[in-house]
Amino acid sequence: MPDTLLPLKSANAFKGVTRLTPADGKRPAVARHVALVGTFAPRKCGIATFTTDIFEKLAEFEPGIRVDVYVLNDPAQPANYRDGVKLIDYDDPASYARAAEAINDSGADAVWLQHEYGIYGGDDGILVTDFVDRLAPPLILTPHTVLSDPSDRQAAILRHLVERASRMMVMSRHSRDLLATRYAAPNELIEIVEHGAPDRPFGRQQEFKRRLGIEGRDVLMTFGLLGPGKGVEHVIEALPSIVRRHPSVLYRIVGATHPNLIAQHGEEYREQLKQRVADLDLADHVEWVNRFCETEELLDQLEACDIYITPYPNMQQSTSGTLSYAVALGKAVVSTPYLHASELLEGGVGLLIEPNSSEAIAEAVDGLLDDRDALQTLQENAYAKGRGTIWPCFARAAAKLIDDAAAGPARPVSQVRAPSLDAVLQMSDATGMMQHAVGVVPDRSHGYCQDDNVRALMLMNLASNVSEAERRKWTRIYASFVQDSWNPDAGRFRNFMRFDRTYCEELGSDDSNGRTFWALGQTLEMAAEADMRVWATRWYDETLLHLSELDSPRAMAFLALGAAARLRVEPEHGASRKLLEKVATRLAYLLEVARRPDWVWFEAVLGYDNPRLSQALIESGQLLERAEFTKTGLESLEWIAERQTTASGHFRPIGSESFGHEHQSLPFDQQPLEAQAAIDASLTAWRATGQTVWKKHGRTAWQWFFGANDRGAVLADMATGRCRDGVNPRGVNLNCGAESILAFQLAYHSMLALDLETGDESEGALVGHQQQAGIAFALT
Structure with missing residues (x-):
């Protein structure tokens, strides 16, 4: 019995992360x-x-x-x-x-x-x-x-x-x-x-005519679902002339009436044709086979004919399976020059005639029946042409088509160096980091944005493969961008800046403001220089009151991550604790309101950077010692991790086309930001639970950068530090914008921390490292 597809699956308890690709890599x-x-x-x-x-x-x-x-x-x-x-x-x-x-x-x-x-x-x-x-x-x-x-x-x-x-x-x-x-x-x-087309022996007309009881006849044939689009009436009109010269001619019209025509007009069209046959006194020269023939019967019917006629009036018809069959069986074909016939019959394979012309049909058929050598030659030419279309050839071409389309197997990353910072610095100038690129070339027309410069600042706080002089230089450039973007009158950071250093707006999005606050918290926690930690603390305190009112879910999550960073440095910082409690309470409430049996998420839609919401709740629960926040954060992270892990075990980020579609997740376009967020959240979950499943999930997301994705596309390059902008239905987006480069670079540091903290080097995820050395790693 056929299978009727079941309703959409309900959420499972994070089974997806265990469905990993076999370690031996065998296909x-x-x-x-x-x-x-x-x-x-x-x-x-x-x-x-x-x-x-x-x-x-x-x-x-x-x-x-x-x-x-x-x-x-x-x-x-x-x-x-x-x-x-x-x-x-x-x-x-x-x-x-x-x-x-x-x-x-x-x-x-x-x-x-x-x-x-x-x-x-x-x-x-x-x-x-x-x-x-x-x-x-x-x-x-x-x-x-x-x-x-x-x-x-x-x-x-x-x-x-x-x-x-x-x-x-x-x-x-x-x-x-x-x-x-x-x-x-x-x-x-x-x-x-x-x-x-089928592969059958050549020249068996007489054998199959005997089977059908029509031996001794010159057989013409048209096959297919009958309707006005077949042009059969023109062949019937040509028959009186043909029969006068060749009295043994039999025209066989094989096929049922088209179901759509039956539904609208019954057998009216067929009856009109039959009446015309009667009017022309052709009853002995026309045979009706009024049924849909399965393939083998159709082939037997075709073998019994001498001349196959396709008098179609529609010149745009691009495919005719029965025409292909007739050619492969070595039939002389007379056809109007519709698209498929024009190509298949060129080079002496068949005869092309003008459409809607009974005179042209009669002339072509009479010519072939008058000259039996010409008829034989046309049949031999057709059979020779058909050798290239027989089913083994078609199947071989189809297999190649499938192989060419299919994504290549995931390739594990072997011993490699920490990603170079070249790509980051090549996208940066004295103003900051430009946001877009055309291929690998920075695109000045789109200028800069706050989001990328705060990410670049966060990277400088972590990067180990850079001299202290270079770190100081670029840290100050990115920090200066952040500082300059503050609009004190609006109490918000601006986001987008043109290449001429003029702003495109007076205040940026809630998310860009929340992410800036997070970067300030991360800087005061992790910057190598004491002076930068002082600077970040000042701006954190300056902006805290203004930004604490942000209420979009991701902006709140970013605020929580920034406040968590401050509390790890200064556990008694009351304003940060108050902000963290407020945000965590709000996120937990959103989850309860939006939850459905198959939807354990904070909103009815999935957007970008999704795991940040769960990550913020987990970190809040750990720092506030509120187990309910940790539990809720882990539950939602398990759900999104399950949704982003395929049945075969590779990472499939929530596609950007999902944005705005309620209770749906679409697979494309896949962006590096999602893989980074999954790795960062896995590190947080590992720290909260010690469960190795989070290391596995982090590694699954990390391998996405290197071809373990739906298109087998390698996005990241360690030698240059570049990362492509994502995976789309056709493969990889070749552009290397700031967000993608920084997502890859920052993901590396989280993956490194995850490997070092779990201490399980037997799986070979990241080896030979110390946090500040950043030498090399390998992936299974």
Whole structure:
């Protein structure tokens, strides 16, 4: 029986962090694992046939590839699908969400999606867009219709799919060119894989004619779901002329009427054709096979014909599976020049005729039946062409497509040095650290921001691989930026500064102000110079009263982390203790209000830097000796850690596309800030509990920087200290902005502390270190 996808899973007690990649790094016995999405047999449509062919031919010729099938299903029209097929109710958004979650949890290396506007729910099948947004594995897209003149919505849907795709497979050059020019698909991501076809012996017409009881006839054939779009009426109009010259001709029209046409008009179209056959006195020359033929029967029917005719009036048709079959079986083809036929039949493989012309059909058929040598040559040319499209060739190309799309295996990081500070300093000047880069080159047009400069200040308090003179220089530059950004009239720090040192605003966001307060607390706790600790204490005291009223959750968490730093230095600092109690109480309240059975979080949405909320509660509980805060912080951290750990054990940060979506977490774009926050919070949780699971989770997040992620993308470079801006559906964002560089650099120091404090060097996470030496580390 097919599987109906179950409701979304509920929260578990932090099972995810134990699902780690095997230490030996061996790949599983199955070479690849792909989730195949589309319609499927026994549904009677071309895409269902194609999707079924992919499934069956990969099983036959590429058995090392495991294929899970997810079928677009109409509950109102149940079908008897084979065992193991998973059903997606085509018009139910929740069903798509469950399917995406099941795919993500399955450990699939890639998702191969068949796209046609009519098979997905919503206007023009728009529900497919939300579905692909939820998918974590690389997406292979096969668009079966690439329109040259789409509606605005149709164009937007296909562009969205193209933007998410790691690879695209088309079956014609025209579709490839149209994807590139009309839908902005990168050429290097598009593969042409011709429609697969059967491998049968050549020239068995007489044998199969005898089986069908039509021996001695010259057999013409058209196959497919019958409707006005097939152009069959033009062949019928051509028959009187053909029959006069070749009285043995039999035209076989094979296939049921299209279900959509039946639903609207019944068999009206077929009856009109039959009436025309009667009017032309062609009853002895036309045979109707009014049923949907399964593949093997279709092939037998094709083998019995001499000339296969596709008189389609729509010149934009990019794929015809039966045309591919006919060519591979060595049939002489007479066809209108629609896209697929124009490419497949070029070079003497078939005859192209003008559309909507019975005279052209008669002339082509008469010419072939008059010249049997020409007929034989055309059949031989077709058969030779078809050798390149038979199923073993198709399966081999499909396997390569899957392999090219799939993320590479995670690579453990071996003995390496502490990250160089070069990337930080190259992004910095006498004003401060610039916030963005184009590739690896600083982008002056976006100027500076407070957020990055306070992070850079925090890094200078930790960095060990820098001379004291350099540390003093850059510490003062970043501290000066912080100091200058204070707006005493507003009682807030500004955030964004242009390259000409003019501010873009009078006061910055709550979060940037909270993060600045945290940096001041960290500086007064950890700065190497006494003078810098004095400076930070002054500004902490100056801003405490103003900033303590911030009430957005992350801003409050940052305030708590800053106050916690002050209390570790000065345990009796009353104002800091009061602030910490206030914030922790508020965060605990938010969690209770927003909590649901499957949602153990402070808000109905997931944003950025999520583990900071839990980290702030844990640190508050430890310093205030309030066990309930520690317990609540750990519970929420377990929940977010579970949500950010995949079934296969690697780290999957909450994607930035999740922001603003209630009770959802989307996989992209993944940003380094999230990995840093997970590592920092793991260090806090380790200090509170001593549980090794937190070391494991911290290491899982650390390995994300080095390829243990959904795209196998290496983001961080120890030699330069650079870090790419994140992981997107196609791979890595090549830009190296300040936030990403600093997240990586700061994450290193937390990972180092976590390893040193746990004292478990048997796993080889970070070795050969002392806190201030910062020499080298290795990852299992």
